[in-house]
Amino acid sequence: MMFWYDHDVSGWGWFAMTASMILFWALIITAAVLVFRALNRPHEHTSAPVAPTPEQILAQRLARGEIDEDEYGRRLSALRKGPDPGTA
Template sequence: MMYGNYGTGMWGVLLMVVFMIVGGLLLWGLIVAGVVTAAHYLRGPDRSRGMPETGTSARQVLAQRFAQGDIDENEYTRRLHVLDTTGPPPHPADTTQQRR
């Protein structure tokens, strides 16, 4: 009478154990990959790749250039006045429609 291994023998039991281990590892790998993918998707774009942040305004760049001595006071005030009196640049699609 055989009890426990249902007639598969030692190699059958060993093969079932290997399949269970590999299947468990694959299952946990899929779970971890899903969590990492969801976290990456929910976090948004990666800003640590050396790209300048979009929060840097023209005023901040102008102030940095003035502080570093790249431009003098007259140039700084002239450019600051231009920033105060003009709005954002037009969208390229808007300028092509005006030319027609």
Template sequence: MMFNQHAGMGADWLVLTLILFAALLVAAVTLLINRPAADRRRTGPEQVLADRFAHGDIDAEEYQSKLRELRDQRP
């Protein structure tokens, strides 16, 4: 009869392990779905130019001039 008293402990650890695994799985999927926007952002030449303008590397006149050049080069 002593055997039956300890049989439940293994099942308790199994349930706890499965719950922990499920929580980690949910966290991993959530992190993959909610990646920062910088990871999903397109990095074409217009975006690079916009980033340089936003950081103050170029002024508005130079931004507009270069943007026109980029758009004129499109087929």
């Protein structure tokens, strides 16, 4: 019967248990916050920006008023026809 009363936890044992429990929960909460932030972060570098096509640039210039409809038509037909084989 005396065996059970002789094995209590000392002050340092209580301190170690308390510190380890606080550290355990701090690590769990920190990991949860980091996972939550990583999942909710917008993915900025998933794809490279796509450059506009020459036809889109031409349409933008027409919309801004830099060129008129006649010039737009000429340049668009030149773009769609391709380079002249005799000039290269």
